Amino acid sequence: METQTPTDETVEEIDDASFVPRGATAFFVLLILFFATLWFSMYFEVLSRQ
Amino acid sequence: MNLDTLDLSKSMRRLLLLLLILPMGLLVMGVYGGLMQALFRAGIITSDPFVGGEYYRGLTLHGVINALVFTTFFSVAFGHAVISKTLNKALNAKAAWTSGILMIVGTVMAALTIFAGQADVLYTFYPPLQANFFFYLGLVLVVVGSWIAFFTWIPPYLEWRRENPGTKTPLAAVGIFVTFIVWFIASIAVAVEIIALIMPWVLGWVDGINAMLARTLFWMFGHPLVYFWLLPVYVMYYTMLPRLAGGKLYSDTAGRLVFFMFIVFSIPVGTHHQYMDPGISAEWKLIQGFFTFMVALPSLITAFTLAASLEYAGRKRGGTGLFGWVTKLPYFDSSRWLFAYFISGLVLFIFGGISGIINASYQMNAIVHNTAWLPGHFHMTVAGPVILGMLGMSLYMVAKLTGKKIRLRKMVMAVPYVYSVGLLMMSWGLMRGGLQGMPRRTNTGLTYSNPDSALYRADWQLFTDVVVVGASIMFLAMVVYFAAFFLTLVYRQAEEPAMSFQWTDSVHESPTPVRWLHNFRPWVITAVVLIVLTYAPVIYDVTTSGYDTSPRYGPDSPAPRVNPGPQSEDIPPPSTSDPEAGDERAERLDLLIE
Numbered sequence: 001m002e003t004q005t006p007t008d009e010t011v012e013e014i015d016d017a018s019f020v021p022r023g024a025t026a027f028f029v030l031l032i033l034f035f036a037t038l039w040f041s042m043y044f045e046v047l048s049r050q
Numbered sequence: 051m052n053l054d055t056l057d058l059s060k061s062m063r064r065l066l067l068l069l070l071i072l073p074m075g076l077l078v079m080g081v082y083g084g085l086m087q088a089l090f091r092a093g094i095i096t097s098d099p100f101v102g103g104e105y106y107r108g109l110t111l112h113g114v115i116n117a118l119v120f121t122t123f124f125s126v127a128f129g130h131a132v133i134s135k136t137l138n139k140a141l142n143a144k145a146a147w148t149s150g151i152l153m154i155v156g157t158v159m160a161a162l163t164i165f166a167g168q169a170d171v172l173y174t175f176y177p178p179l180q181a182n183f184f185f186y187l188g189l190v191l192v193v194v195g196s197w198i199a200f201f202t203w204i205p206p207y208l209e210w211r212r213e214n215p216g217t218k219t220p221l222a223a224v225g226i227f228v229t230f231i232v233w234f235i236a237s238i239a240v241a242v243e244i245i246a247l248i249m250p251w252v253l254g255w256v257d258g259i260n261a262m263l264a265r266t267l268f269w270m271f272g273h274p275l276v277y278f279w280l281l282p283v284y285v286m287y288y289t290m291l292p293r294l295a296g297g298k299l300y301s302d303t304a305g306r307l308v309f310f311m312f313i314v315f316s317i318p319v320g321t322h323h324q325y326m327d328p329g330i331s332a333e334w335k336l337i338q339g340f341f342t343f344m345v346a347l348p349s350l351i352t353a354f355t356l357a358a359s360l361e362y363a364g365r366k367r368g369g370t371g372l373f374g375w376v377t378k379l380p381y382f383d384s385s386r387w388l389f390a391y392f393i394s395g396l397v398l399f400i401f402g403g404i405s406g407i408i409n410a411s412y413q414m415n416a417i418v419h420n421t422a423w424l425p426g427h428f429h430m431t432v433a434g435p436v437i438l439g440m441l442g443m444s445l446y447m448v449a450k451l452t453g454k455k456i457r458l459r460k461m462v463m464a465v466p467y468v469y470s471v472g473l474l475m476m477s478w479g480l481m482r483g484g485l486q487g488m489p490r491r492t493n494t495g496l497t498y499s500n501p502d503s504a505l506y507r508a509d510w511q512l513f514t515d516v517v518v519v520g521a522s523i524m525f526l527a528m529v530v531y532f533a534a535f536f537l538t539l540v541y542r543q544a545e546e547p548a549m550s551f552q553w554t555d556s557v558h559e560s561p562t563p564v565r566w567l568h569n570f571r572p573w574v575i576t577a578v579v580l581i582v583l584t585y586a587p588v589i590y591d592v593t594t595s596g597y598d599t600s601p602r603y604g605p606d607s608p609a610p611r612v613n614p615g616p617q618s619e620d621i622p623p624p625s626t627s628d629p630e631a632g633d634e635r636a637e638r639l640d641l642l643i644e
Contacts, residue, residue, distance in 0.1 A: 012366050016557045019365075021300060021358035023372050028354045035404045042408050045485070046417055 058134055058549050061143045063451050065150050066549070069127035070444050070451075072154060073120040074535060076161070080115030081528045083108045088476070088521035092514045093495030105493040106170040106605045113173030114164065117432055119157050121279045122192055124440045125233075126153065126199040128282050129226045131447060131549050136220035139206035149198035156191025159184045170605045172491065174272065175248075177264045178600035180611065183252045186244050193237050200230040218563045221305050222553060225285035228309040229278060231574060232316045235581070236274035243267035251602075258599025262329045262592040269320035270585060277316040277345075279432055283395065283439035284308070287356055291392045293554035295379055297363025302556035304355045306567040308348040313573040315345035318584035325415045329595035334588050335412065341584065342410035349403055356396065362557060387456070387463035391442030394466035395435030398473060402430030405481065420491075422513075423484025426477040433473060433524075438466050445535055453547035457537040458530070465531045472523025475516050483513035 058066070082100075089095045090105045098108055126149065134141050163169040168182035175181060175189075207223070219227075243264050251259040288305040292298050299305065321338035324330055364375020380386045381393065405427035408414055418424065449456050456462060480488075488494065488510050497505040499514050566572070601610040 012368060014362065014366055016298075019362060019557060021354075021361045023361045023364075023375055024300075024354055024357035026372050027357045027361075028350075031353060031400065034400075035407065038404050039408060039411070042411075042414055042417075046414055049417065 058131070058451075059140065059143060062130065062134070062141060062146060063547060063549065065143070065147055066127045066130060067448065067451050068154075069123045069130075069150055070448055071539065073115075073123040073157075074444060074532075076115045076157070077120050078532055080112050080120065081525060081532075083112035084116070085521050085525040087112060088518050089495075091492075091494045091499060092518045093499040094518065096495065103167070104170065104605075105495075106172065107164065107167060109491065110170055110172050111161075111164050114160060116437070117173055117275075117279070118189070119160075119192065121432075121436065121440065122196050123153060123157075124444060125229060125278065125282045126150070126196050127447070128285075128440075128443060129199060129203065129230065132222045132226045132285065132551070133203040133206070135549065135551055136223040136553075137206055137210040139210060141206060142202045145198060145202040149195045149202065152191045152195030152198065154195075156188040156193075156195060158188070159191065160188030163188070174268060176268065177248060177251070177259045177261045178603045178610075179605060180252060180602040183249065186248055186252065190241065190244055193241060196230075197234060197237070200234060203227070203230075216562060218302075218560075218568065220553070221299075221302055221309075222285050222289040222551070224306055225281060225288065225309050227570060228313055229281035229285070231313055231570065232274050232281065233278040235574075235577065236271045236278070236317055239267045240271035243271070256599075258601055260593065260597070261600045262327065262595065262597060263589070265324060265327065266321070266330070266585075266588055266592050269323040270317065270581075271320070273320040273323060273342075274316040276428075276431065277312055279436040281309070281312060282443075283435050284352065286439050286443060287352070287392060287396070289553050290551065291356065291389070291554070292359040292363060293552060294386050294389045294392070295360055295363035296367050297359055297554075299554045299556045300355050300358035300362060300558065302559040303564060303567065304351055306564070308351050308355070310567060310570075310573045311348040311351075312345070313570070314577045314580060315341055315348070317577060318580045319345055319410075321584075321588055322410045322412075322415070325412055326419045329597060330588055330591045334584070334591065338584055338588075339410055339412045341580075343407070346403070346407060349399075353400075359554075359557075382463065384460045384463045387459055388442045388446055390463045390466045391438045394470045395438040398430050398434030398438075398470055401474070401477070402427060402434050405430065418484055420489060421484035422480040422488040422490050424490050426480030426484060429473060429480070430477050434470075438469070441531060442466070445531075445538065447549065448535070449538055450549050451547055452539065453543045453545045454538050454541055455544045456534065457541055458534040461530050462534045465527045465534075468530075469524050469527035472520045472525075472527060474520070476520030476524065479513040479516035479520060483510050483517075486510060486513075488513065 079101075086095065086098050086108050087105075090108065097103070103111075130141060130146060133139070160169070163182040163185040166182075169175075169185035171179040171181045171185070175186070203226070207219075207227070211219075247259055247264050247267070250256045288299060288308075292300075319338050319342040321330060321335050322342045325335055325339075360379060361369075361375045364378040367375075367378040367380075369375030369378035379393065380389050383389065405423070409418060409424070409427060418427075445456060445462065448454075480490075484490070486509065488498065488507075492498075494510075494514065497503045498507045498510055500506055501508075603609075604611055
């Protein structure tokens with residue numbers, strides 16, 4: 001970022017009002033699942049040590 | 051959207067350069083100290099080959115410079131620039147310089163005591179470990195200096211509010227004010243710890259110190275400190291990253307909500323660092339654990355909002371399908387090299403965030419407490435998004451403030467990716483080792499990583515080796531960064547110096563202020579009430595738990611220091627040649643413990 005000005009390859013026009021972040025929603029669901037997997041793996045690690 | 055037309059005065063530009071360049075010089079030592087830590091712990095070195103010094107001296111230097119000095123200096127410099135540019139207001143240069151000079155004097159004072167071996171107490175400076183008086187005084191000056199910087203922003207902001215009734219405070223300014231509100235409230239606790247508990251004890255005015263109370267006050271400051279590190283980077287994520295990616299921020303309101311939530315939930319959480327400490331009742335540890343989960347909420351909102359913003363940018367750049375936008379982001383566009391610093395930090399924060407949630411889970415904490423897992427976790431936060439954001443923005447600001455072009459730009463762009471690979475390796479090694487019991491804050495090179503020691507753990511060797519490889523990769527990436535930073539500084543000027551930021555627009559933005567997200571006061575009052583409700587019982591617990599005060603200790607011996615102080619001065623030093631003296635010493639120590 002020398003100027004932070006997008007110099008870009010903008011190819012698509014997006015209507016802000018109708019933009020629905022489906023990909024971000026899917027990403028967020030996957031993120032929560034990932035967090036849950038790690039958290040429960042630690043949880044079972046705790047149980048295995050009792 | 052460019053809001054700023056007023057440029058910083060020459061005096062302010064000089065101050066900002068000083069605040070950015072001086073800690074960067076110190077960071078060279080701090081980063082070097084980090085590599086040495088990995089080599090010490092692996093048993094590759096037993097003394098620093100270049101600057102000498104013991105393990106704990108290096109660890110103190112690494113923590114104080116990287117986590118306290120560099121971050122505070124950067125945040126003040128960034129805050130000056132953001133407040134001045136977003137509000138289009140000149141700041142009080144005299145007050146700003148006073149703040150800067152105090153911070154510099156304090157840093158020099160603290161650094162000299164560390165180099166002199168008078169402050170081997172790590173960055174947490176837990177009593178009853180005791181450092182030289184000037185170490186603490188130096189830290190106080192750094193904190194007070196940063197407070198003065200914060201106070202210089204309030205009058206121009208109030209003036210801006212009067213001049214712009216019914217206008218939303220720029221999001222970046224909201225973020226900076228939240229950063230320093232959290233910092234100010236939290237650092238009152240550490241100021242009380244240092245001034246009321248530690249200094250009288252160091253000066254010999256009192257015989258002992260309530261170590262539990264000191265630890266409690268430290269963590270009342272120490273965990274919000276994490277958000278003091280993180281919030282300036284959140285400002286960059288919310289107000290610069292979306293535009294840098296070629297898009298817009300998905301929701302300006304979400305950004306405001308996130309920042310205000312940090313005021314409320316950042317501070318009543320510190321006791322989760324003390325789950326294993328005696329003297330604090332389990333109920334209050336659990337309640338503060340609950341609030342720690344609450345403070346994860348703004349970060350989860352941030353994860354979604356930034357992902358949506360990046361999706362917007364990716365789709366604008368031709369991305370299709372559910373995840374096609376991910377491949378269209380400017381990861382390797384050297385004209386937007388700062389994107390690499392932000393996106394790398396965000397990826398690292400995924401791992402830093404979940405490992406933090408694990409630490410905050412009360413029972414789960416028992417298997418990671420005081421193990422190498424902890425540095426594995428916090429390096430993925432403070433050495434991940436925090437340091438990468440601050441490194442990127444430091445270089446950007448220095449280039450703008452000096453009117454110079456950034457040197458080695460392609461290599462600068464590659465630095466965060468290489469660094470992140472090293473960091474992931476290092477943290478993996480630390481966390482896996484930690485789960486098997488590898489301790490933190492221990493020179494494992496003398497024992498667990500030393501095949502000649504009876505304590506040698508061959509099953510930990512892989513983890514230690516991976517840590518060394520990871521730390522070496524990080525170090526190499528940092529060498530390239532430092533080369534680019536200082537080359538940029540010494541290269542000829544290319545244009546007129548002028549500080550500027552280009553802020554992002556929003557997809558969803560309320561044209562008028564949302565009432566409950568417009569004023570800081572209700573959030574601050576809620577925070578103070580919550581702090582009193584959650585901390586009053588904890589403070590009561592640690593002051594009435596019946597533990598005696600503690601004499602002075604150093605990292606070189608498990609026995610109290612012989613001087614000064616009447617409690618410890620009659621205890622003989624350890625002796626290997628006189629068994630009777632050893633018995634006498636043990637008896638006196640027993641008495642002391644009783």
